[in-house]
Amino acid sequence: MNSKISTLTKGQIIDDKYSVSFFLKKGTYAETYRVQNEAKEIKFLKLFDFAKLHRTQFTESGDLLEIEILKKISHPNIAKYNASGYTMIDNQKFAYVVLDFISGETLADKMKREEKLTSYEAKNIVLSVLNGLNYLHTLPNSVIHNDITIQNIMLDLSGKVEIPKIIDFGYSRFLTQSNKDFLKEGLNLFYTANETLNKVFSVQSDIFSVGALYYHLVTGLPPYFIEISKYKSDKIQLEESILEQRQKPLKFPEHIDGHTKLIISKALQPKSENRFKSVNEFLKILNGDLEVELSVPEEKAQKSYEKEKKKGKGFSAIAGMSALKAQLQLDVIDALHNSEEYAKYGVTIPNGMLLYGPPGCGKTFFAKHFAEEVGFNYVHVNPGTLKSRYVNATEENISKLFQEAEKNAPTIIFIEEISGLFPSRDSDAHEMSKNAVEAMLAEMDRTGEKGIFVLCATNYPDKIDAALLRAGRLDKKVYLSPPDFEARMAMFEMYLKSRPIDLGLDYELLAKLTENYVSSDIKDLIVDEASRFALKAKSKITMKILEEVISRTRPSVSLLELEKYEIIRKKIEGEDSIISDRPTIGFKK
Structure with missing residues (x-):
């Protein structure tokens, strides 16, 4: 059956009620068809393959969540539910839902033809989408759509006036549902809010998606657009690159008026608390009933790096690790504060330190509190900050990073997931990645003497180029295990x-x-x-x-994964052990 173009054939009868007219589209877990009911009315049928559905797509009682949501909603700007049921095809169970057939085209089809819309036309479409979402969000059990894109807006052209309708509730969830019951695979990342990338959805998540939709309609491209083909299957790197782009100011064509720019900019704020508080507020501002104000100054978003003097609890927020804290106090912190005294003895701070271990063990947390303990300039970057698809641009970004750090020394540079930025040159890494490694090695020469301390973190220390782990570069290597x-x-x-x-x-x-x-x-x-x-x-x-x-x-993190990390730890500490006891990460009250 998998080799067929579609599961159903023309004329096939489903549940003794619906006759298949023709196949429309095949997705990862469902197919769509144009059908006729017993009254010869044209309808839309979505057929769900139980074998391809994920467990998060079912309710606690075992019903298909998408269908249960569609049963409970009815609004002029949302595809209308008709019926649903189950059917057996070739001894395999399927579920189906029948909706009103919308005679028209998707917004994606319209955009292919027209490339971009006028501000007036875009505003009217966005108003219709917001009306539909406002209805969903204000239900007794609020529904979050989670997948507002140009593909999921149908334009009903059957009447004199074009009516936008929200379709495809495959990623929709009740607001009361656990975030664990959410599968983000397959979402259009350009429309996906920062928090939804971490499987957190809310009213503000839908607001971000509408902001992305609005931007796409008036400019012809999604916001913060990057070419995704180079990332292939590296979804984590793609997400990081998109998040990095969102730290930069939005770019608008000259023909977009200032009011529209402000509305879109507020909807697309990376932090959910800085967006519109509700769809209703979004609607009022779009209709001119309220004034729009950005919650954060625009100049804040124009920083290329997070550079600040860290204040906070420092090491007091971290439980345990006393040997490591004492050594860092002596080798790094005191050296930063008393550079002249250390210079008398010919002692400088080490060039850098690598934090490694399983995901979720607090590497970024430790780096943050280490910077607080030091109290000097702090630059936080990830691979997306430095990487570029243009020849030599990555090397230039690395050079600029270190130049700025030296200018503002003493400086701590914290680089997340460096294995993605500086992979082993013995691997099949791209030539541009190998050039980036060489640029980093050159910049790390005597960084301690320049007042720069490089702090790096990774889940994959065995994939980093070996030269970076040698003496004079990332001198110290610290394994952060699950908390004791x-x-x-x-x-x-x-x-x-x-x-x-x-x-x-x-x-x-x-x-x-x-x-x-x-x-x-x-x-x-x-x-x-x-x-x-x-x-x-x-x-x-x-x-x-x-x-x-x-x-x-x-x-x-499974026991098998922890065992793998133990093997890596023993290998690394056997080559260059910094302390006798394995440090563990923890927190103090």
Whole structure:
């Protein structure tokens, strides 16, 4: 059956009610058809292949979530539900939903033909989409669409006036649903809000998508557009590059008026709290009933790097790791503060340090608090900040980064996931990546003498070019493992103390139950999920709720993966061990 163009054939009868007229489109888990009902009316049928659906696409009772949402909604700017059911085809179970057939074209088809729309036409389409979303968001059980794009807006051309209608609720979720029940694979990343890339969806996520839609309509391209073909299957790198682009100011053609620019800019703010608070507010501003104000100054978004003097708790926010803290205090922090005294003894700060270990163990967290402890200039970059598709541009970006760091010395440069930026030159890495490695090696020559300390983090230390790990470059290498028992206790207490908790929570038991769970598991998968559960039940966060959430939650890093990291750690520390005891990451109250 997989080799067929479509599962259904012309004239085939579904559930004794619908006759297939012709096949429309095939997706990853569903196919769409034009059909006729018993009254010979033209309808739209979507056929779901159970074998290809993901578990997150079902409700707790086992019903198909998309169909259950469509059953509950009805609005002039949303495709209208007619019926649904189940059918067997070649001994395989399928679900189907029948909607009104919309006689017209998708907004994507219109854009292919016209490239971009007038401000007036774009505004009217956006108003219709917002009206539909306002209805969804204000339902008793709010629905978030999560996939507003030019492909998912149909233009009904059957009457005298063009009517935009929202279609395809495949990524839609009830606002009350857990973020774990969300599969982001397949989303159009140019329309996807920053938080949704982390599987967090909200009213503001849909607002971001409408802002992206508005921008696309008036300019002809999605916002912060980059060529995605070079990323191939590297989705993480693609996401990072898009997020990096969003740190830059939006570019608008000259013909776009200032009011429209402000509206789109506010909808597309990277931080959800800086966008419109609701679709209704978006509607009022678009209709001229309210004034629009950006929540953040535009010049803030024009920084190419996050460069600031870090203030905060510093090392006091990190539990354990006393040997590492003491060594960094002596070798780095004191050297930065007393450079002349150190110079008398011919001692300079080391060039750099590598933090490595499983995902979610707090590498970025440690880097942040290390910078706070030092208190000097801090530059935070990721591969997307430095990488460029243009010849020699990456090397120029690296050179500029170090020039600015030296100018503002003493400076800490923190580079995330350097394995993606400086892969081994012995691998099949692209020639441009190899050139980037050589540029980085040249810049790291005597950085300590220049008042620059390079702090790097990665989940894949075995994929970094070996030359970067030698003495005089990333001298120090620190393995950050899942938090130990004491750290887990402290984390539960810290994350729960400001929430409505029941008396007598057993933090020791919670720590025992979460052996091998990483820091992000405890915060995001357990504490946050327990909070959502308690909120829904209108109760305090109890021990019973926490234990139940833990019982349903597996560690995000498997024991097999941890064993692999142990092998890598032994190999690295055997070559250049910095301390006798393995440091562990944790948090203090």
